[in-house]
Amino acid sequence: MQAFFLSLKSEFLKTRKTLGFWSAILLPLVICGLVFAAVYFKHQGLINKPPLVIWMQYSMASLGVMGVLLLPMFVIFTCYSVNSIEHRADTWKSLFSLPIPKLTTYSAKYFYTVFLVALCLTLFASFTLLSGNLLGVLVPELKFNDYSFIRLLSSVYFKLFLSSLGILSIQFALSLLWADFLKPMGIGFCVFVVAMIASINNWEHAWKIPYAHPMMVISNLKPSNAGPGKELSIDLLTKEIYLSLAISAVMFVVGYFVISRRSVK
Amino acid sequence: MLQSVIQTHELSYRFADQQVLDKVSLQVNKGSIYGFLGPNGAGKTTTIKVLLNLLRSDDQNVFLFEKEISANRSLVLAQIGSLVEQPAIYGHLSGRENLKARAILLKVKDDRISAILDLVALSAHADKKAKNYSLGMKQRLGIGLALLHDPELLILDEPTNGLDPNGIIEIRKLLMRLTSEEGKTVFVSSHLLGEIERMATHVGIINKGKLVFQGTIGELQQLSNEQVIIETNDLVEAANTLLAGGYPADITEEYVTVPFTDAEQMGAMNTLLVNSGSTVYSIRKTKKDLEQLFLSLTQPL
Incomplete structure (x- = not known):
C-alpha cells in the first residue's frame, strides 16, 4: 500500500508542471469566473426569483457546458496527458524495471487520473458555490444566500464524476495502447459525437454508450423533470451509473493487460 | 568461491x-x-x-x-x-x-x-x-x-x-x-x-x-592465433621462397604472414629469406588483434 501512495506522489511530481494537471484547475476557474462575470454584469432576469431557482440557473451555466461537452473531452485529454508522459520519455521499461509490482505502478497512474477528474469537478462545485455566495453579497437582490445549495450541487457533481468513470477507463486503456494523441482522441471524439446524437434523439439504448452518461446526468436535471421546491433530489445510482462503474471495473483490468504487453516491446 | x-x-x-x-x-x-x-x-x-x-x-x-x-x-x-x-x-x-x-x-x-x-x-x-x-x-x-x-x-x-x-x-x-x-x-x-x-x-x-x-x-x-609478420623488399618473392621452403606463407599488401610455431622457426625463415637474396626489414611475432578476432567470431566467413 505504501508503494501505491509513493507512486501517486511520484505521479504528482511528474505531472504538476503539465497542462494535464493545470487544466484540472484552470478549466473550472475560467468557466466559473466567466459565469460569475456574466451574471454580475447582467442579472436582471434573476432578480426576485426564488433562491433555489437562482441557484439552479446559475449552476446550470457551468454544469451544462461541463456535462454536455467539456467533461468527456477533458477526460479524454487527461487520460492522454497522464500516459503521454511515459510514452514521450519512453519510461515504461524504466518504471517496470523498478522493484515495484507492475499492478501498483499501473493502478497509481489510473487512480491519479481519477483524482484529476475528481479534483476538476470538486473545484467546479466549490467555485460555483463560492462565486454564487459572493454574488449574493455583491448583488443583494440576488437571494443566493437564502438557500444552501451545497448538498444538491455536490450530489450532481458526484453523479457527474461517477458517470465519467466509464469514459475514463476506456480512454485510459486507449492511451496506454497508443502513444500518439490522434488515435485515442479521434476514437473518443467520434464515439462521443455518436453518443450525443443518440442522446439528443432520445434513442432508447443511448444509456448503453458510456460517452453519453455525463450528458444524461445533466439532461435528467432539466427543471421540468426536477420540479421546484425543496423536495428536489438527485437519484444517484441510476442504470447508466451502474453501467459506467461496471465498464470502469472491466476496462481497468483490460488496461492492465495492455500495459503488461507494452513492456514487452 | x-x-x-x-x-x-x-x-x-x-x-x-x-x-x-x-x-x-x-x-x-x-x-x-x-x-x-x-x-x-x-x-x-x-x-x-x-x-x-x-x-x-x-x-x-x-x-x-x-x-x-x-x-x-x-x-x-x-x-x-x-x-x-x-x-x-x-x-x-x-x-x-x-x-x-x-x-x-x-x-x-x-x-x-x-x-x-x-x-x-x-x-x-x-x-x-x-x-x-x-x-x-x-x-x-x-x-x-x-x-x-x-x-x-x-x-x-x-x-x-x-x-x-x-x-x-x-x-x-x-x-x-x-x-x-x-x-x-x-x-x-x-x-x-x-x-x-x-x-x-x-x-x-x-x-x-x-x-x-x-x-x-x-x-x-x-583465442587468437599467434603469427609471424615479415616485412621485406619484395613480398611476392619472399612468400614464394617461404612456400618453397615448406612454410605456409600468406601475403597481404604490407607483409607476409606465417603461423607461429616457435622461435627456431622464426630464425630459420629469416635465414632462408636472407640467403635467397631478400632484404628483411622486420620479422616479429604478433597476435591477431581483438578487433579481427571479434569480427571473425561475429561475421560469417
Whole structure:
C-alpha cells in the first residue's frame, strides 16, 4: 500500500508542471469566473426569483457546458496527458524495471487520473458555490444566500464524476495502447459525437454508450423533470451509473493487460 | 568461491517465429565488469530485458544474486540499477526533479540526490530542464538514475551511445571506480569492442542469439592465433621462397604472414629469406588483434 501512495506522489511530481494537471484547475476557474462575470454584469432576469431557482440557473451555466461537452473531452485529454508522459520519455521499461509490482505502478497512474477528474469537478462545485455566495453579497437582490445549495450541487457533481468513470477507463486503456494523441482522441471524439446524437434523439439504448452518461446526468436535471421546491433530489445510482462503474471495473483490468504487453516491446 | 551475480542456463527466447536467444548461458561474478558484446541485432537488448524481467523466460533459468528472477522479482530488482536502450528521462523536468521522481518511488533520501548529481557531474545543471541537456548529460543522468538506490548490480545497455570521446572516458572511469572502490558489479553491453576492451574484466560475445565466447579478456586474447609478420623488399618473392621452403606463407599488401610455431622457426625463415637474396626489414611475432578476432567470431566467413 505504501508503494501505491509513493507512486501517486511520484505521479504528482511528474505531472504538476503539465497542462494535464493545470487544466484540472484552470478549466473550472475560467468557466466559473466567466459565469460569475456574466451574471454580475447582467442579472436582471434573476432578480426576485426564488433562491433555489437562482441557484439552479446559475449552476446550470457551468454544469451544462461541463456535462454536455467539456467533461468527456477533458477526460479524454487527461487520460492522454497522464500516459503521454511515459510514452514521450519512453519510461515504461524504466518504471517496470523498478522493484515495484507492475499492478501498483499501473493502478497509481489510473487512480491519479481519477483524482484529476475528481479534483476538476470538486473545484467546479466549490467555485460555483463560492462565486454564487459572493454574488449574493455583491448583488443583494440576488437571494443566493437564502438557500444552501451545497448538498444538491455536490450530489450532481458526484453523479457527474461517477458517470465519467466509464469514459475514463476506456480512454485510459486507449492511451496506454497508443502513444500518439490522434488515435485515442479521434476514437473518443467520434464515439462521443455518436453518443450525443443518440442522446439528443432520445434513442432508447443511448444509456448503453458510456460517452453519453455525463450528458444524461445533466439532461435528467432539466427543471421540468426536477420540479421546484425543496423536495428536489438527485437519484444517484441510476442504470447508466451502474453501467459506467461496471465498464470502469472491466476496462481497468483490460488496461492492465495492455500495459503488461507494452513492456514487452 | 566467487559469488554469482548473473547466471542463465541455456536461456532461449523467441519473438513469434524468430529465435532471438539460443541457449545463452551467462555467468557474471561479483565485482566484475562484464562486457556484453555483439553486433546490432545480436540479442543484447533482449538478454538485458530478460535479466530485468521485462521479458519473461518461462523456463525459470534466469538467476540473479542466485535467485530465480520471476519468483523473486521485487527482491532482485531492488539490487539492480539499469539503463535500457536510451536514458528514460522526463524532458519537462529538471535533472534534480527526474531523480526526485525516482527517489520517491525507491524511498531514497534527498541528500542522496545531491550525491548522485555530484557523482555524474551534473550539479551545475541540476535545475535545468532535462530536454535541454546534451546527449552526454542525458546519458549521465540516466546512469545517475540507475545508481540512485545504490544497487549492487548495474545493467547498462550501450551507455556510451552517441557520446563524444570525453563523455566515453568519463563513463568508463566512473564504471571502473564503482567496481574497484565500491565493489559493484557492472554488466554493460556494446557493439564496440574497443570500448569494452578498455574497461571490462570479462567478456561475453553474442552473435545471432548465440553466446560464441565467454571468459576473461586474457582468455579472449589467447583465442587468437599467434603469427609471424615479415616485412621485406619484395613480398611476392619472399612468400614464394617461404612456400618453397615448406612454410605456409600468406601475403597481404604490407607483409607476409606465417603461423607461429616457435622461435627456431622464426630464425630459420629469416635465414632462408636472407640467403635467397631478400632484404628483411622486420620479422616479429604478433597476435591477431581483438578487433579481427571479434569480427571473425561475429561475421560469417
